[in-house]
Amino acid sequence: MPATLRCIAIDDEPIALNVIKSHASKVPFLDLKRTFVNAIEALTFLKTEPIDLIFLDINMPDLTGLDFAQVVGNKSLVVFTTAYPEYALQGFELSALDYLLKPIAFGRFMQAANKAYERLSDDAKKSPYVFVKDGYDWVRINLDELQYVESEGNYLTFQEIGKKAVTRMTIGEAAEMLPGDQFMRVHKSYIVSLNRIEKIERHQLTIGKVQVPLSGSYRDELLERVK
Missing domain, CATH: 3.40.50.2300 (Response regulator)
Structure with missing residues (x-):
């Protein structure tokens, strides 16, 4: 990069x-x-x-x-x-x-x-990342390791494997920032990495040890994309 x-x-x-x-x-x-x-x-x-x-x-x-x-x-x-x-x-x-x-x-x-x-990154497809502001610092979010994004109030948590960053941003802004071929919004408060989904149930997803809610309005699209 x-x-x-x-x-x-x-x-x-x-x-x-x-x-x-x-x-x-x-x-x-x-x-x-x-x-x-x-x-x-x-x-x-x-x-x-x-x-x-x-x-x-x-x-x-x-x-x-x-x-x-x-x-x-x-x-x-x-x-x-x-x-x-x-x-x-x-x-x-x-x-x-x-x-x-x-x-x-x-x-x-x-x-x-x-x-x-x-x-402009020669290896963007192999190892892309974005920067977000966590407190007073700018931290790098490795998209290949990003599991999900969770919205709570005016803040988002970017949860990577083994670490997280909290930033002031809307979930809509995060959706625009993240590549659509790799990430998908599955709930009003969650965006997930399609590569990190381990299990899909009627109303929730399993990513690692976390259950993420799945809204009915997104379920059909998700099932179509993971086929």
Whole structure:
């Protein structure tokens, strides 16, 4: 896995760039090299500096983010940042990695950062992981060892084999972060690793020594996926 992702941020609003700076400073694997209020200057920078990830505003003068992304092509991953949701479809048509709507919450920013990290990892399929905040620390969750995620109030417990991490996040955000081919929501409060299920009963699953509740609305889908 790469130690860090080299990234830049481009936005004609300095306040918006300050938000990206603040968020990026909290993510251990992001190395924010430069910020730009002028997209043309950013293009010049990219001619000599290899960059993994670009946080790119869409509605800018002279050169829009959409035009900028077309020029860059597939040389760098792009995460669009904008206050205008109507640009989302165009952004994804340009193969953007993600689309962040302003004001950007840190949890949502972290999801995009994790997605970029996983995309750029040569061995992501063999040993993927994500980072979550546990107290004041950022800890790595090894997805191959993650058994289940449990929601309780405003907190989630990521239960790995032999250890766990507790973070402030919604279960919906966790579902977006985790790869759908490996994990599935089986209850309003639980996401499980399909590879860790040992037994399926009518209303519960067995994972290790733990019984996880199974909602009827998810049961048919689960049975279909484990066949």
